Amino acid sequence: MVKTTLAPFAEYAAELRPLIDSALGARSEPAEGCPDGLREAIRYSLLGPGKRLRPMLVLLSARACGGSVAPAMPAACAVEMVHAYSLVHDDLPAMDDDDLRRGRPTCHKKFGESIAILAGDALLTMAFEVLAKEIEPPQIAAECCAALAGVAGPCGMVGGQADDVAGTDTKADIDTLESIHRRKTGAMIGVSLRLGALIADADGEQLEALDRYGRNIGLAFQITDDLLDVRGNEQTAGKRVGKDAQRGRLTFPGLLGIEQSTERAKDMIRQACDALVPLGAGADGLESLAMYVLERDR
Amino acid sequence: MVKTTLAPFAEYAAELRPLIDSALGARSEPAEGCPDGLREAIRYSLLGPGKRLRPMLVLLSARACGGSVAPAMPAACAVEMVHAYSLVHDDLPAMDDDDLRRGRPTCHKKFGESIAILAGDALLTMAFEVLAKEIEPPQIAAECCAALAGVAGPCGMVGGQADDVAGTDTKADIDTLESIHRRKTGAMIGVSLRLGALIADADGEQLEALDRYGRNIGLAFQITDDLLDVRGNEQTAGKRVGKDAQRGRLTFPGLLGIEQSTERAKDMIRQACDALVPLGAGADGLESLAMYVLERDR
Numbered sequence: 001m002v003k004t005t006l007a008p009f010a011e012y013a014a015e016l017r018p019l020i021d022s023a024l025g026a027r028s029e030p031a032e033g034c035p036d037g038l039r040e041a042i043r044y045s046l047l048g049p050g051k052r053l054r055p056m057l058v059l060l061s062a063r064a065c066g067g068s069v070a071p072a073m074p075a076a077c078a079v080e081m082v083h084a085y086s087l088v089h090d091d092l093p094a095m096d097d098d099d100l101r102r103g104r105p106t107c108h109k110k111f112g113e114s115i116a117i118l119a120g121d122a123l124l125t126m127a128f129e130v131l132a133k134e135i136e137p138p139q140i141a142a143e144c145c146a147a148l149a150g151v152a153g154p155c156g157m158v159g160g161q162a163d164d165v166a167g168t169d170t171k172a173d174i175d176t177l178e179s180i181h182r183r184k185t186g187a188m189i190g191v192s193l194r195l196g197a198l199i200a201d202a203d204g205e206q207l208e209a210l211d212r213y214g215r216n217i218g219l220a221f222q223i224t225d226d227l228l229d230v231r232g233n234e235q236t237a238g239k240r241v242g243k244d245a246q247r248g249r250l251t252f253p254g255l256l257g258i259e260q261s262t263e264r265a266k267d268m269i270r271q272a273c274d275a276l277v278p279l280g281a282g283a284d285g286l287e288s289l290a291m292y293v294l295e296r297d298r
Numbered sequence: 299m300v301k302t303t304l305a306p307f308a309e310y311a312a313e314l315r316p317l318i319d320s321a322l323g324a325r326s327e328p329a330e331g332c333p334d335g336l337r338e339a340i341r342y343s344l345l346g347p348g349k350r351l352r353p354m355l356v357l358l359s360a361r362a363c364g365g366s367v368a369p370a371m372p373a374a375c376a377v378e379m380v381h382a383y384s385l386v387h388d389d390l391p392a393m394d395d396d397d398l399r400r401g402r403p404t405c406h407k408k409f410g411e412s413i414a415i416l417a418g419d420a421l422l423t424m425a426f427e428v429l430a431k432e433i434e435p436p437q438i439a440a441e442c443c444a445a446l447a448g449v450a451g452p453c454g455m456v457g458g459q460a461d462d463v464a465g466t467d468t469k470a471d472i473d474t475l476e477s478i479h480r481r482k483t484g485a486m487i488g489v490s491l492r493l494g495a496l497i498a499d500a501d502g503e504q505l506e507a508l509d510r511y512g513r514n515i516g517l518a519f520q521i522t523d524d525l526l527d528v529r530g531n532e533q534t535a536g537k538r539v540g541k542d543a544q545r546g547r548l549t550f551p552g553l554l555g556i557e558q559s560t561e562r563a564k565d566m567i568r569q570a571c572d573a574l575v576p577l578g579a580g581a582d583g584l585e586s587l588a589m590y591v592l593e594r595d596r
Contacts, residue, residue, distance in 0.1 A: 033453035033481055038460040042452060089419060094411035113392035114463045117415065121387060122452040124419065128426045129447030132440045142436040145443050149427030154340060154420035155331035162336040165412045183331055 009292035012056065012285045016069070020055045021047065023073045024080060027130060041111040041119035042126075046084045049102050051298075053221075053289075054079040057192035060285035061210055064276070067200025074134035075144055075195040078127040082152050083188060085123035086161070088116055095165055124152070135199060144195050151187035160184035164249070177250045178219065185225075186218030193286075209278050213286060216272035221293050223265040226251040228298065230258065269294045307590035310354065310583045314367070318353045319345065321371045322378060325428060332420075339409040339417035340424075344382045347400050349596075351519075351587075352377040355490035358583035359508055362574070365498025372432035373442055373493040376425040380450050381486060383421035384459070386414055393463055422450070433497060442493050449485035458482035462547070475548045476517065483523075484516030507576050511584060514570035519591050521563040524549040526596065528556065567592045 028043050030036075055076035062072035091098040091106040092113065099109050108116035128145055135141035151157060160183030163176075193210040202210070230253050252261040272290045276283040326341050328334075353374035360370035389396040389404040390411065397407050406414035426443055433439035449455060458481030461474075491508040500508070528551050550559040570588045574581040 031453050033477075034457045035460045035464070037464070038452055038457060085419075089415055092415065094415060114390075115460065117387055117390065117392060118456050118460050118463075120419075121383075121422065122456045124422055125447050125451035125456065128443055129451055132430075132443035132447060135440075138440040139436040141440040142430045142433075142443070145426055145430035145440070149423050149430060153423035153427055154336055155329050158416050158420045158423065159332045159336060162333045162413065162416050165416075166333070166335070179331075 006284060006288050006291070009288045012060065012288055013052075016056055016059055017052055019069065019073070020052050020059070020076055020080070023077050024055075027077050027126070037111065037115055038118055038122065041107055041115045042122055044110060045088050045107045045119055046081065046123060048104060050080075050084075052080060054083050054188060054192045056289065057189060057214075057286075058196040060283075060289060061193040061196030062200040063196075064210070064279045064283035064286055065197045065200035065202040065206045066282060067196070067202075071136065072196050072199045074130045075199055078131045078144070078148060079188065079192045079195065081123045081127035081130070082148065082157075085120040085127070086152075086157055086188075088120040088123070090161060092116060095161070131195075140198055143198055147191050147194055147198070151183075151191040156183050156187045160187075172250055172255070174255055177252065177255060180250070181219060181222040182215075185222045186215060189218040189221065190214040205278060209275050212275035213272045213290070216268040216275065217290050217293055220265045220268040220272065220290075223252045223261050223268075224293060224296060226253050227258065227261055227265070228296075265294060304582060304586050304589070307586045310358065310586055311350075314354050314357055315350055317367065317371070318350050318357075318374055318378070321375050322353075325375050325424070335409065335413055336416055336420065339405055339413045340420055342408060343386050343405050343417055344379065344421060346402060348378075348382075350378060352381050352486060352490045354587065355487060355512075355584075356494040358581075358587060359491040359494030360498040361494075362508070362577045362581035362584055363495045363498035363500035363504045364580060365494070365500075369434065370494050370497045372428045373497055376429045376442075376446060377486065377490045377493065379421045379425035379428070380446065380455075383418040383425070384450075384455060384486075386418040386421070388459060390414060393459070438496055441496055445489050445492055445496070449481075449489045454481050454485045458485075470548055470553070472553055475550065475553060478548070479517060479520040480513075483520045484513060487516040487519065488512040503576060507573050510573035511570045511588070514566040514573065515588050515591055518563045518566040518570065518588075521550045521559050521566075522591060522594060524551050525556065525559055525563070526594075563592060 024046055025043075028039070028046055030039055058072050058076040058079055059069045062069060087101060088107045090096050091101055092108055098106050100106065104110075106116075107119055111119070127148065131144045131148065132141050135144050153159075154162075160180045163180050164184060190211065193214045194207070197207055197210055229251065252264070256264065269290050273287050276287050276290075279286075322344055323341075326337070326344055328337055356370050356374040356377055357367045360367060385399060386405045388394050389399055390406055396404050398404065402408075404414075405417055409417070425446065429442045429446065430439050433442050451457075452460075458478045461478050462482060488509065491512045492505070495505055495508050527549065550562070554562065567588050571585050574585055574588075577584075
């Protein structure tokens with residue numbers, strides 16, 4: 001059900017990304033009490049060349065529910081802060097031990113391990129500060145904090161990462177793999193959509209549609225990530241490729257093969273787009289983003 | 299102005315500590331999606347033999363402002379979660395590299411470095427979840443989240459720790475030392491008092507009194523901590539002693555000498571008790587806690 005009139009995701013990105021980057025920049029400027037080295041590491045990790053996928057989901061979700069972009073911007077910043085923190089900590093020597101991220105040295109490679117741990121801690125804390133201080137009215141701010149903490153914590157992203165680093169010891173089946181990714185990637189994608197919707201005062205039907213959309217693009221995103229690791233080249237991906245296989249880590253192509261994984265991703269994107277139908281034309285940006293997830297090369 | 303009728307702090311601790319421990323235990327029980335090893339590390343770090351000083355400050359502050367203990371309990375749990383997270387991350391090999399904490403192996407010694415990093419991340423996230431979900435009304439929940447994030451983040455505790463690990467490179471004067479401790483210890487003590495007061499619907503005069511009390515016991519607490527490191531023995535302190543000096547780290551006795559440091563702590567406790575006068579008899583618990591800070595041996 002792809003419309004022939006659908007604008008490519010690049011157009012939405014060209015509109016929203018500068019707004020997001022300027023909002024992130026403003027919220028990580030020098031402030032009293034924050035040492036220069038720590039602030040540099042925070043900005044390096046937050047303002048680098050990422051896709052800003054999660055903040056765009058927040059903003060496009062607000063729009064899909066009839067809201068506008070500006071009131072949702074603090075939530076867009078918050079989800080990107082949590083994402084940036086998770087990458088910094090995941091890259092640490094004790095975790096995935098990565099030297100390269102988005103084509104640049106990882107945070108601990110550039111600033112040292114102690115500053116990287118602290119920069120991650122700071123980014124996680126800043127996410128809740130931005131939500132609690134800036135989202136209006138305060139009832140919605142509290143609801144956003146609760147939703148974000150719920151998916152970021154031990155039953156969500158942190159729990160998924162714990163199972164992921166345990167990796168080779170866990171059961172190597174598709175259910176385990178989906179459970180890890182539901183918590184690590186899917187939950188953050190889902191909450192990005194939810195925060196945008198809450199701020200735009202969405203109704204139950206809209207929330208449900210976005211939830212279905214999010215579950216499908218979340219897993220599709222992870223499958224295409226795994227496929228890029230198998231097929232991609234280091235320069236385009238901006239990080240080490242083939243590393244999943246080297247580590248014996250569970251992946252979709254590893255369990256299902258490349259062809260079946262690709263089919264599965266396509267099917268999920270189809271279901272994601274179907275879920276958007278009740279939201280009407282306001283959801284065009286989200287539909288375009290779903291197509292991008294399938295076609296991206298990094 | 300110590301009253302002869304003041305109950306010893308041990309009596310307040312005997313009343314409140316079991317309530318706090320049971321509240322912390324309930325909020326860290328097994329939950330879907332949280333791997334067993336991670337949950338164990340969280341509970342090990344959260345439920346160990348600590349003093350529960352910060353949660354007691356929350357509860358006694360609520361009481362000093364005419365409120366009761368039960369509605370403030372989620373905030374008491376939140377500040378202890380943030381405290382526990384900060385200890386787990388501070389103890390990591392890349393930071394202070396400590397093997398012993400409260401008489402037991404540190405979290406990374408017991409569970410490994412990756413689980414320790416993740417347990418700290420989880421505890422920080424849980425703190426905001428507890429506040430956002432449980433504090434009523436939601437406006438106060440949002441205010442509590444904002445206040446806690448403000449002092450825990452890059453301009454507060456994380457910034458203080460960054461300066462502290464940079465340690466030997468920073469200026470070795472009393473202003474630098476006080477600035478580190480204001481952010482590392484003082485700010486968390488101050489926000490503990492503030493959360494209790496906000497939940498008890500305190501007025502401006504009460505908030506100001508608690509703020510003055512907090513600034514004084516915060517620094518006094520740090521001075522007595524440094525003094526214990528010089529004088530204490532390992533068994534009582536439950537951690538390595540004399541380590542500050544070995545590391546060339548800034549300390550109050552190092553800069554001012556033992557005698558002047560002791561005098562300074564006494565003077566601050568006197569000022570803390572003076573600050574409580576406007577709060578009346580409801581603040582007896584806080585006064586008793588101030589006396590304990592001065593006299594504690596661990």
